[in-house]
Amino acid sequence: MVENTIHATQAIVTLxxxxxxxxxxxxxxxxxxxxxxxxxxxxxxxFLLYRHKKEEMPNLRWIMPLISFIALNVFLLFTLVDLHxxxxxxxxxxxxxxxxxITVGAWMASLFTGLVxxxxxxxxxxxxxxxxxxxxxxxxxxxxxxFYEKIFPFVVFLAIPVTLYTAIIMAESSARELWQAPAxxxxxxxxxxxxxxxxxxxxxxxxxxxxRRDLALILAIATFFSFMMYMGExxxxxxxxxxxxxxxxxxxxxxxxVEFWFGMVLGFIIPFFLAVSxxxxxxxxxxxxxxxxALVGLYLAKDVxxxxxxxxxxx
Amino acid sequence: xxxxxxxxxxxxMGCKGCEIACKVENEVPLSSWRLRVKYIDIGTFPDxxxxxxxxxxxxxxxxxxxxxxxVSALHYxxxxxxxxxNERCIGCAxxxxxxxxxxxxxxxxxxxxxxxxxxxxxxxxxxxPACVVACPVEANIFGDVEDDTSHISQYIMGHQGGIQVRxxxxxxxxxxxxxxxxxxTLDPLAHQRIEGYSLFTNITHLEAVGDKNxxxxxxxxxxxxxxxxxxxxxxxxSATDAESHEQxxxx
Numbered sequence: 001m002v003e004n005t006i007h008a009t010q011a012i013v014t015l016x017x018x019x020x021x022x023x024x025x026x027x028x029x030x031x032x033x034x035x036x037x038x039x040x041x042x043x044x045x046x047f048l049l050y051r052h053k054k055e056e057m058p059n060l061r062w063i064m065p066l067i068s069f070i071a072l073n074v075f076l077l078f079t080l081v082d083l084h085x086x087x088x089x090x091x092x093x094x095x096x097x098x099x100x101x102i103t104v105g106a107w108m109a110s111l112f113t114g115l116v117x118x119x120x121x122x123x124x125x126x127x128x129x130x131x132x133x134x135x136x137x138x139x140x141x142x143x144x145x146x147f148y149e150k151i152f153p154f155v156v157f158l159a160i161p162v163t164l165y166t167a168i169i170m171a172e173s174s175a176r177e178l179w180q181a182p183a184x185x186x187x188x189x190x191x192x193x194x195x196x197x198x199x200x201x202x203x204x205x206x207x208x209x210x211x212r213r214d215l216a217l218i219l220a221i222a223t224f225f226s227f228m229m230y231m232g233e234x235x236x237x238x239x240x241x242x243x244x245x246x247x248x249x250x251x252x253x254x255x256x257x258v259e260f261w262f263g264m265v266l267g268f269i270i271p272f273f274l275a276v277s278x279x280x281x282x283x284x285x286x287x288x289x290x291x292x293x294a295l296v297g298l299y300l301a302k303d304v305x306x307x308x309x310x311x312x313x314x315x
Numbered sequence: 316x317x318x319x320x321x322x323x324x325x326x327x328m329g330c331k332g333c334e335i336a337c338k339v340e341n342e343v344p345l346s347s348w349r350l351r352v353k354y355i356d357i358g359t360f361p362d363x364x365x366x367x368x369x370x371x372x373x374x375x376x377x378x379x380x381x382x383x384x385x386v387s388a389l390h391y392x393x394x395x396x397x398x399x400x401n402e403r404c405i406g407c408a409x410x411x412x413x414x415x416x417x418x419x420x421x422x423x424x425x426x427x428x429x430x431x432x433x434x435x436x437x438x439x440x441x442x443x444p445a446c447v448v449a450c451p452v453e454a455n456i457f458g459d460v461e462d463d464t465s466h467i468s469q470y471i472m473g474h475q476g477g478i479q480v481r482x483x484x485x486x487x488x489x490x491x492x493x494x495x496x497x498x499x500t501l502d503p504l505a506h507q508r509i510e511g512y513s514l515f516t517n518i519t520h521l522e523a524v525g526d527k528n529x530x531x532x533x534x535x536x537x538x539x540x541x542x543x544x545x546x547x548x549x550x551x552x553s554a555t556d557a558e559s560h561e562q563x564x565x566x
Contacts, residue, residue, distance in 0.1 A: 001477050006364075007358065007359035008358055008362065009357070009358070010357070010358065010359060010507070010563050011355050011356070011357045011505060011506035011507065012355065012356050012506060012507050012508075012509060013353060013354070013355055013506055013507065013508045013509075014354045014356045015353070015354035016351065016353045016354065016508070017348050017351045018346070018415065018520055018521045019520055019522075019523050020411065020417075020420070020520070020521050021520040021521060022410060023524050024408065027524050032556055047390060061430045063370060081531050081534070082407070082419060083406050083407055083424060083534070084405075084407075084426040084427065084524075084525050084529070085405050085406040085427060085534070086405075086534050087535075088386075088403070088404070088405040088406070089405055089537065091385075091403055091405055092385050092386060092388040092405065095386045095387055095403060096385070096386070097385055097386060097387040097435075099382045100379075100383050100384060100385040100409070101383070102383065102385035102407060102409050103386075105416065106385065144337060168411070169383070172379065172382060172383040172409075172413055173379075173383065173409070173412035174379040174413055174415055174485060174487075175379070175412060175413055175414055175415040175416075206550065225326070229509040240484070240560050241504055242504065245504055256497065268431070297455065310412075312504070313417070313504075313508055314414070314415060314416060314417030314503060314505070315418070315481070315503050
């Protein structure tokens, strides 16, 4: 950067074309947010199944894949809708470029969604035995009930790269210096754990107290580390001039300062204290409130982080 | 063979002949540019100077746009040109996010990514890119950078130590060089871009990426409802309201 504050060195663009503004907007924010829920519930659900008996979470077997299925379909829908040529999405499968994280991610996410759909159908038909009792689909799905447990470990394993590939897309977006930090990978993982625990808290009414305490613990840890990651990025000046110029949008006086701090406070700080207090003395309502705040705050934080690097002129 | 470009900024006089030639040759739609010349004023009157910087795709040897494109719509040609196949492009804008030089745009007529191709169609016929032909002072120099006898190689050798590329820290290995450039001209953060301060125009950002009338529903319905083929005339007609005219000024 060149010092612009004295008259002799001041440089101003006096004639140029109009530049594009925000290229990836709210649809991509929603896409990332929904994917965090979609993979997060599987990761957190697997942890709960490892720690507790199934009987403590009677509806987990069907509600976990159902939430994931809905979130993943929101994610896929907005991925598609954001394309300027949505019908050509098929080209990702017909003419894949394997160096692109978009391609690898699309294949993995499609496989993941397919497997989650199978789990949802099996879980749903098993949970409601009277539903479509004589229907051919119902019968055949109930006939492969054991398949659920067989594919579940693979789905949990696949949830990790599906969570993380967006960070690789951001890393491949080499024009956006802010996203080139390794912290992006961890941000994605914490976002998934935060969103997954929050989504499961909202449906955990009939679960045992211990499982809810574990959910509160995961939410507390995820909000704490998410906040730490953002603060690390916010304060430490180890980055390039471009990243520093980008962060000026969230620093004091920046146009995204308010949204950023709303995200931090709503999404991380308040839910952290509510979750910690809930581990000591349970209050279901407050825990649900924490979960909703965390989901709202996560959206705001992701939105800011997506948009600010796009505000800088590249040429 | 590795084709490259060199612009001698000491020669460029900002006539924008290259910009116009490119527009005409490649039928680049309104609000889009494959090549543009940026004016930067340095200092304060009366101790001020003006510099002109032509900006186009750098045809990087390690092109981030080629790497991120999920369908290989952006691909290398044997002569080193990074070409774009807009019949295959899905319009994800990943390339626009990846290109450190902001050289890729979403074509509002086709709603696919597009950019400078060094006039690959002309090269194939043994002609020079349109911008090279149009330049009245031969500030644009084009040729094979791997051939030591080519004009561009000779020019580079003749200006050893004075050759620069944009954003070398990105490790993209651009095949687009500048002579006579400086931080002011080549670093977009080294100059201010103040809303409303530009000559002839008071807009700094486009209203939309691609066709602004190509909304979410249009993207899905266009093949069935006959979303009319856009050209410059229809783009002008869609922007005839007084407000947008005032915003765009006379540029």
